Amino acid sequence: MTQETQPPLLQETGIPLDEYQAIVRLLGREPNRLELYLFKVMWSEHCSYKNSRPLLRLLPKEGPAVLQGPGENAGVVEIGEGWAVAFKIESHNHPSAVEPVQGAATGVGGIIRDIVAMGARPIALLNSLRFGRPDHPRTRYLVRGVVEGIAHYGNAIGVPTVGGEVYFHPDYQENPLVNAMCVGLLRVEELKRSRASLGRPVYYVGSKTGRDGIGGAAFASEELSEESESKRPSVQVGDPFLGKLTMELTLEAIRQNLVEGVQDMGAAGLTSSLSELAHKSGLGLELHLDRVPQREAGMNPIELMLSESQERMVLVPRPGQEQALEALAARYGLDAVPVAHTIAEPVFRVIQAGQVVAEVPTAALADCPTYTREGREDPAIARLRAVDLNALPVPSNLQEILPRLLSSPNLCSRAPIYERYDHQVGTNTVLVPGWGDAAILRIKGTQRGLAVKVDANPRYSKLAPRLGAMHALAEAARNVSVVGGRPLAYTDGLNCGNPETPEGYFELSETIRGLAEASRALGLPVVSGNVSLYNEGPNYRIPPTPMVGVVGLLENLEHRAQQGFQQAGDFIVLIGALEGQLGASEYLWVVHGQEAGSPPPLDLAQEARAQAAIRALIEQGWVRTAHDVAEGGLAVALAEMCLPRGLGATLEVRSPARPDAVLFGEAPSRILFSVNQAHLQAAVKLLENHGLPYHILGQVGGSTLTILTPKARLEWPLADLRQAWEAPLREVLP
Amino acid sequence: MKVAVIQFPGSNCDQDALWALRLVGLEAELVWHTERSLEGFQAALLPGGFSYGDYLRAGALAKFSPVMQEVRRLAQRGYPVVGICNGFQVLTEAGLLPGALLANTNLHFTCKEVFLRVERTDLPFTRAYTPGQVLRIPIAHGEGRYYADAETLERLEQNHQVVFRYTSPQEAPSKEGYNPNGSLNDIAGIVNPAGNVLGLMPHPERAVESVLGSADGLPFFRSLKQALEVVV
Amino acid sequence: MKYHITLLIELKDGILDPQGRAVEGVLQGLQYPVENVRVGRVLEMELEAPSEAEARATAHNIGKALSNPVMEVFVVEAVKELA
Amino acid sequence: MKYHITLLIELKDGILDPQGRAVEGVLQGLQYPVENVRVGRVLEMELEAPSEAEARATAHNIGKALSNPVMEVFVVEAVKELA
Numbered sequence A: 001m002t003q004e005t006q007p008p009l010l011q012e013t014g015i016p017l018d019e020y021q022a023i024v025r026l027l028g029r030e031p032n033r034l035e036l037y038l039f040k041v042m043w044s045e046h047c048s049y050k051n052s053r054p055l056l057r058l059l060p061k062e063g064p065a066v067l068q069g070p071g072e073n074a075g076v077v078e079i080g081e082g083w084a085v086a087f088k089i090e091s092h093n094h095p096s097a098v099e100p101v102q103g104a105a106t107g108v109g110g111i112i113r114d115i116v117a118m119g120a121r122p123i124a125l126l127n128s129l130r131f132g133r134p135d136h137p138r139t140r141y142l143v144r145g146v147v148e149g150i151a152h153y154g155n156a157i158g159v160p161t162v163g164g165e166v167y168f169h170p171d172y173q174e175n176p177l178v179n180a181m182c183v184g185l186l187r188v189e190e191l192k193r194s195r196a197s198l199g200r201p202v203y204y205v206g207s208k209t210g211r212d213g214i215g216g217a218a219f220a221s222e223e224l225s226e227e228s229e230s231k232r233p234s235v236q237v238g239d240p241f242l243g244k245l246t247m248e249l250t251l252e253a254i255r256q257n258l259v260e261g262v263q264d265m266g267a268a269g270l271t272s273s274l275s276e277l278a279h280k281s282g283l284g285l286e287l288h289l290d291r292v293p294q295r296e297a298g299m300n301p302i303e304l305m306l307s308e309s310q311e312r313m314v315l316v317p318r319p320g321q322e323q324a325l326e327a328l329a330a331r332y333g334l335d336a337v338p339v340a341h342t343i344a345e346p347v348f349r350v351i352q353a354g355q356v357v358a359e360v361p362t363a364a365l366a367d368c369p370t371y372t373r374e375g376r377e378d379p380a381i382a383r384l385r386a387v388d389l390n391a392l393p394v395p396s397n398l399q400e401i402l403p404r405l406l407s408s409p410n411l412c413s414r415a416p417i418y419e420r421y422d423h424q425v426g427t428n429t430v431l432v433p434g435w436g437d438a439a440i441l442r443i444k445g446t447q448r449g450l451a452v453k454v455d456a457n458p459r460y461s462k463l464a465p466r467l468g469a470m471h472a473l474a475e476a477a478r479n480v481s482v483v484g485g486r487p488l489a490y491t492d493g494l495n496c497g498n499p500e501t502p503e504g505y506f507e508l509s510e511t512i513r514g515l516a517e518a519s520r521a522l523g524l525p526v527v528s529g530n531v532s533l534y535n536e537g538p539n540y541r542i543p544p545t546p547m548v549g550v551v552g553l554l555e556n557l558e559h560r561a562q563q564g565f566q567q568a569g570d571f572i573v574l575i576g577a578l579e580g581q582l583g584a585s586e587y588l589w590v591v592h593g594q595e596a597g598s599p600p601p602l603d604l605a606q607e608a609r610a611q612a613a614i615r616a617l618i619e620q621g622w623v624r625t626a627h628d629v630a631e632g633g634l635a636v637a638l639a640e641m642c643l644p645r646g647l648g649a650t651l652e653v654r655s656p657a658r659p660d661a662v663l664f665g666e667a668p669s670r671i672l673f674s675v676n677q678a679h680l681q682a683a684v685k686l687l688e689n690h691g692l693p694y695h696i697l698g699q700v701g702g703s704t705l706t707i708l709t710p711k712a713r714l715e716w717p718l719a720d721l722r723q724a725w726e727a728p729l730r731e732v733l734p
Numbered sequence B: 001m002k003v004a005v006i007q008f009p010g011s012n013c014d015q016d017a018l019w020a021l022r023l024v025g026l027e028a029e030l031v032w033h034t035e036r037s038l039e040g041f042q043a044a045l046l047p048g049g050f051s052y053g054d055y056l057r058a059g060a061l062a063k064f065s066p067v068m069q070e071v072r073r074l075a076q077r078g079y080p081v082v083g084i085c086n087g088f089q090v091l092t093e094a095g096l097l098p099g100a101l102l103a104n105t106n107l108h109f110t111c112k113e114v115f116l117r118v119e120r121t122d123l124p125f126t127r128a129y130t131p132g133q134v135l136r137i138p139i140a141h142g143e144g145r146y147y148a149d150a151e152t153l154e155r156l157e158q159n160h161q162v163v164f165r166y167t168s169p170q171e172a173p174s175k176e177g178y179n180p181n182g183s184l185n186d187i188a189g190i191v192n193p194a195g196n197v198l199g200l201m202p203h204p205e206r207a208v209e210s211v212l213g214s215a216d217g218l219p220f221f222r223s224l225k226q227a228l229e230v231v232v
Numbered sequence C, D: 001m002k003y004h005i006t007l008l009i010e011l012k013d014g015i016l017d018p019q020g021r022a023v024e025g026v027l028q029g030l031q032y033p034v035e036n037v038r039v040g041r042v043l044e045m046e047l048e049a050p051s052e053a054e055a056r057a058t059a060h061n062i063g064k065a066l067s068n069p070v071m072e073v074f075v076v077e078a079v080k081e082l083a
């Protein structure tokens, strides 16, 4: 059959013929229009992971602390004293490209509901953002909108936004990335899953259903084109006020032990939340559409089933608690309606006005065919990676390079962004944005704390997807370690291009393989995540962007580190090599205008030792200032340690290597820390015992950053560095 | 000596306020906005957050909540009533404090540490401070620009009703840049003429433990505790 | 009877309106010859009332309840009977 | 010539209006018989233009520039010549 001779319904829904035939096989008959739409959304990439599921199996998911791995609304990890953390990352790239404020806001609302669905109280939000060139007006429009949307929702619902990262790169110009991560805290015994027992009423709680974002999940799986810009589904609007009430109602119902199962209503709305609830419970479900609270008159079954109206949850009361649940909802002024009930026959049955309007086996909706494809590296990327950088001239004036790097949009101060986020509501934020490589949250009533960070370097991943993914996990974990947290597990937001092209599939597959390898080497399981594919502009793919969110534990909060120098006279020690590499570095891009070479090699065993060593130093109480050496290299890392408290440093770096590689080159597994004289020897001994190379570089003090190299004395007044570092993002976000 | 922490739909610093009050040993309980009686409470705290989503105008819709009648009664009878951030906005909207809080001049929500000078230490909220003491306390608001007409402003100053003012840190005095929202006369917090109803934009409950970066808000709650012990 | 009500709530003259200023800056940047830009709110709603006069009176009360006399003024911009 | 322009920017029908809903809930709680409350923005400004027709045309362009076509619609509510 050709395109023209396909049944009109296939053209309308965009379901490929082979999938349609699979549907007919599963049903044993032709589906009706509504049923076909149910398949369309459930078999979309966003809901079915049809291109990524076989690859995701490669990721290690087990660990002694893991209570819930991938497969539920969020992963859950035990942290001791009866507590556990639930966390997950979620993308909202396409909605944010269409309407940045609401796209970002509803992304935050959605990930919060996933955490609440596990029975956890959200205690922290993070976000990972990618935009195009900062001087482009559309980029400014997107940055302002996205930041406003995140602030609007997170601030109002009262969950602090404690961290994140932003990267500007021309390959995101048309297709920005907006991923939000949420971390929640729960008592182990209150862990909830998306489950219902037989014959239970299933309650719809929260906001009414309107024609919002019809087909959003399917939309998320299409490339952004001129056409989709005009096709714009009706935009979903976030309502943090109702979101807050819905969240409090759900958590209170769990605390009072009124419910046996919880499920959020996210992408693909009623269809996905109810059919998955039934399927995971090994049951069927009968849904009465007439009972669904509706905001607009005259909504048809397809609209009701596909609506992505926000601030809705599904609660399954325990037997006898129906009235209590309804009374609780009334207190919050929310709708709580038994719209469905579970049945033994494993089918998803939709009833309207007494008629069955759709009936499909629950397993069929879940059993989307998966695809394993042929991947092939884009030869252009391989060529870029092979570029010889040794021939690059060493700049004559090294002095002027540091301020230039500090004012690069990827390295400059993020304060104009995080100042707009409430990062303290909840009074648990011990390390606020700008003061550490990871945020720290305390757990009230214990000595414990959590360290959280999300990370991904698009340049590394663009030039070497597998190595880049390994770096992403290593760096996120390193950031958690340098504040004193022991990494427990991670969540990953995989943002890639079109998997139906060999290049796109190659990048997705390499990224996951890299993550898997780093996971095993670092002993970190993945407990949740998200895949967002088809991220492309009109004539290019985004770089594969694996946003890795790591959560770590501090057993004793007293022992933690921040990034800024705190005490004049302290000695400054570098763990790792003095020299970095130019390949894929920020320096190479900013100063030489090139994105080429290979990202630095990564020795995962040394990485693990470096992280263990810095944690031990912090745990001993010897180190209270530590910072990892990342983009921009040694000089930038040192400046970042001077700026928080305006305390300078004088250091000597003696290396025969080219000075730009020493000062600005990049390499993993490198950590700077400061230590007072009394503990210097012990600290050094500890590094030796861990088999780590190290260098004692100098001392803290003064109001300049001074670096003595074999050939030159470089001296920067901190005031100048601060100015270079603080100005650029203020222009984008005044 | 029990403090009622009023929960409007959308309040989100209610638990934080409760934590801070209990930290100094005060008895405190959450009270849902539909309650019609504050019997048994000797003080009320209106916490920060986004009551009714801050829709229309921050604090504008919360003033219609049933519990506000009782808050008003408590205030009239001379009991301490505190509004922090959104709570301050509610108190001005309800007419319990003069003036209004408008959008920050930078037009966006701003969360950061600011410095405050304590202008009065004879109040149930400030007795544990020393006159002129400079505090380091976070703000987190989008509509915190204090405004009142010239006459009201004049009266506030003459009656010494300004309790907290934005200022620069002592170690780095500066003439500008310290007022985060464009408040007239650098006003961060005011009190009614009787001295028992106080509103402030900064969050003392976020600065009650050194682990949170500052404990400069602790004396605020200690003062309240002292004052309430005297009431009994 | 059902009436459609339009209510405007605006900042009083003389009160700094940073949003208005920001919009003015944008428009002037686009070469529009504008001045004194002020940004306020418009509320539209449907109201049940026995007569237009009563609808107007109720609208007035609503405007009073929803505006803040310290810095705002309100206008009942329109009262239209609905079919 | 100088004209006073009033521009209304409102959410499209069908787009959820959380503000309107919250206001509606409060007004109904106060026993006002209202429904379908929607909250939008009103912009007032002074505009230099050679004629009323041109003022109106410019106001239209301004409305286009300031509203978000994904979610909003605008109306040029009034164009009045100033003394």
Ligand SMILES: Nc1ncnc2c1ncn2[C@@H]1O[C@H](COP(=O)(O)OP(=O)(O)O)[C@@H](O)[C@H]1O
Pocket: A046, A047, A056, A059, A069, A070, A071, A072, A073, A074, A075, A088, A090, A114, A266, A267, A492, A493, A494, A526, A527, A528, A529, A530, A531
């Ligand atoms: N990249 C990934 N790595 C690990 N787990 C993943 C990944 N992507 C998705 N998952 C898991 O697959 C499940 C389905 O994800 P998703 O459809 O995003 O959930 P939800 O509908 O709750 O947003 C979740 O348990 C999620 O954690």
Ligand SMILES: [Mg+2]
Pocket: A072, A073, A114, A117, A264, A266
């Ligand atoms: Mg979910």
